[in-house]
Amino acid sequence: MKIAVIGTGYVGLVTGTCLAETGNIVTCVDINKQKVQMMQQGQLPIYEPGIETLFHRNIIEERLFFTANLAGAIADATIIFLALPTPPGADGDADLSYVLGASKDIALLISSYKVIITKSTVPVGTADKVKAIFRQNTDVAVAVVSNPEFLREGVAVEDFMKPDRIVIGTQDERAKEILTELYAPYVRQGNPIIFMDERSAELTKYAANSFLATKISFMNEIANLCEKLGADVDMVRLGVGADERIGKRFLFPGIGYGGSCFPKDVQALAKSAETNDYDFKILHSVIQVNSLQKNVLINKLNAFFNNDLKGKTFALWGLSFKPETDDIREAPSLTVIGHLLKAGAKVVAYDPEAMNNVKALIGEKIKYADDQYDALIGADALLILTEWSVFRTPDFNRIKKLLAGPVIFDGRNLYSPHKMAGFGFYYNSIGRMAAGPKYAAVAPL
Numbered sequence: 001m002k003i004a005v006i007g008t009g010y011v012g013l014v015t016g017t018c019l020a021e022t023g024n025i026v027t028c029v030d031i032n033k034q035k036v037q038m039m040q041q042g043q044l045p046i047y048e049p050g051i052e053t054l055f056h057r058n059i060i061e062e063r064l065f066f067t068a069n070l071a072g073a074i075a076d077a078t079i080i081f082l083a084l085p086t087p088p089g090a091d092g093d094a095d096l097s098y099v100l101g102a103s104k105d106i107a108l109l110i111s112s113y114k115v116i117i118t119k120s121t122v123p124v125g126t127a128d129k130v131k132a133i134f135r136q137n138t139d140v141a142v143a144v145v146s147n148p149e150f151l152r153e154g155v156a157v158e159d160f161m162k163p164d165r166i167v168i169g170t171q172d173e174r175a176k177e178i179l180t181e182l183y184a185p186y187v188r189q190g191n192p193i194i195f196m197d198e199r200s201a202e203l204t205k206y207a208a209n210s211f212l213a214t215k216i217s218f219m220n221e222i223a224n225l226c227e228k229l230g231a232d233v234d235m236v237r238l239g240v241g242a243d244e245r246i247g248k249r250f251l252f253p254g255i256g257y258g259g260s261c262f263p264k265d266v267q268a269l270a271k272s273a274e275t276n277d278y279d280f281k282i283l284h285s286v287i288q289v290n291s292l293q294k295n296v297l298i299n300k301l302n303a304f305f306n307n308d309l310k311g312k313t314f315a316l317w318g319l320s321f322k323p324e325t326d327d328i329r330e331a332p333s334l335t336v337i338g339h340l341l342k343a344g345a346k347v348v349a350y351d352p353e354a355m356n357n358v359k360a361l362i363g364e365k366i367k368y369a370d371d372q373y374d375a376l377i378g379a380d381a382l383l384i385l386t387e388w389s390v391f392r393t394p395d396f397n398r399i400k401k402l403l404a405g406p407v408i409f410d411g412r413n414l415y416s417p418h419k420m421a422g423f424g425f426y427y428n429s430i431g432r433m434a435a436g437p438k439y440a441a442v443a444p445l
């Protein structure tokens with residue numbers, strides 16, 4: 001099939017590449033000409049594991065193309081995916097200007113039947129708005145479909161190739177047939193394509209993200225309570241997660257959820273409820289808990305250093321909002337850095353992939369280390385903010401030698417407190433009792 005994908009960010013690029021991989025001819029369009037040029041030259045604008053091989057193969061085998069020319073890209077395509085940003089607007093609602101603007105551009109250009117598919121996360125009622133734009137701007141028949149994307153950054157290719165489910169919101173029988181054929185290679189293991197109306201599809205996406213965010217905020221509160229009660233959240237997590245009704249996944253406590261999706265989508269669902277005279281109480285708590293959780297490490301640091309962080313140096317391991325991505329949107333690391341700088345502390349950071357993005361955002365306000373050990377030299381404490389694999393089994397003796405004091409604050413529970421105390425570290429993590437020297441000075445928190 002001939003396909004155009006509008007927007008080549010984390011979703012558009014993965015969608016385009018994975019659709020080309022199953023034999024479709026895909027043209028990806030982006031408004032950012034520099035990005036398009038990069039991709040035309042075979043360079044990837046993002047770090048996403050597993051995409052590189054597919055990207056190069058499909059370019060070489062002439063199934064995957066990049067352009068800034070919308071008209072050229074959609075002329076032959078029957079299927080047009082919208083993978084455009086829907087950032088938070090001023091009032092917390094999703095900003096639909098990219099999606100609606102591109103819809104109008106497309107409507108003014110088409111001369112044959114198209115299936116217009118919204119992959120972006122959009123509030124309920126967006127499909128109706130897109131349909132109205134096509135009605136107002138063209139006589140050509142189109143099917144407008146809501147097909148929310150559930151991929152996770154870091155495992156996006158795997159998620160796209162083998163999704164848990166594909167949700168398709170449409171009443172259009174021809175579009176249903178086309179999409180059933182398009183997605184057949186991705187549901188061979190019996191994972192379902194679930195057809196529904198557009199509104200339900202749009203809400204499914206927000207409900208899924210908000211439920212997952214609720215799970216995380218709930219566990220973060222359990223973790224905070226564990227510290228007060230002398231329990232170990234990792235044990236509680238295992239005990240709770242063994243119940244199949246609850247499930248093992250998305251129960252990891254930490255320093256708050258980040259990324260380009262959960263924060264904006266939970267906010268947008270709460271706003272959408274409010275607009276429709278419904279007070280979605282749980283979501284307000286989820287948001288509030290998450291915002292407090294982003295301060296948890298700073299509170300622990302203040303307790304340890306008697307509220308005097310001025311002039312101290314902190315080594316940070318991890319800047320991206322989660323491992324295996326270079327994405328720093330809403331990353332808890334940015335909140336931590338903001339607090340440290342405000343308190344007059346110095347920051348030296350290391351991240352395997354995200355340092356360039358942080359540099360582009362805040363420049364030289366912090367130092368960037370060449371490797372994870374360089375970041376530690378003379379630092380008063382190590383703070384672990386992202387659970388990159390490379391941080392999981394480091395050389396603890398080397399860490400101890402390089403730090404000014406053997407102090408670790410771990411926002412991702414990477415190590416055993418008992419083992420760290422054995423190494424002579426003061427070790428403070430999330431939802432577990434602090435261990436090692438100085439324990440008595442700060443516990444219980």
Ligand SMILES: NC(=O)c1ccc[n+]([C@@H]2O[C@H](COP(=O)([O-])OP(=O)(O)OC[C@H]3O[C@@H](n4cnc5c(N)ncnc54)[C@H](O)[C@@H]3O)[C@@H](O)[C@H]2O)c1
Nearest residue numbers: 007008009010011030031032083084085086120121149153
């Ligand atoms: N990032 C994720 O993991 C993820 C997963 C599922 C769903 N989503 C949703 O998918 C949508 C896209 O997210 P993303 O993270 O890929 O965004 P992104 O910001 O990474 O990429 C968006 C791209 O669209 C381009 N663009 C903007 N206006 C354009 C236009 N008029 N024509 C062509 N290109 C244009 C931008 O230059 C950019 O490259 C959002 O609604 C998001 O909520 C994201």
Ligand SMILES: O=c1ccn([C@@H]2O[C@H](COP(=O)(O)OP(=O)(O)O[C@H]3O[C@H](CO)[C@@H](O)[C@H](O)[C@H]3O)[C@@H](O)[C@H]2O)c(=O)[nH]1
Nearest residue numbers: 149150151152153216250251252254257258259261321322
């Ligand atoms: O047990 C957990 C799991 C995740 N997180 C945090 O939650 C955030 C989001 O993680 P994850 O969901 O893995 O990454 P995203 O790429 O943001 O993916 C989410 O957002 C996407 C965009 O809407 C959806 O498509 C995905 O299904 C949904 O998982 C990150 O900050 C994680 O550190 C935790 O704190 N504890």
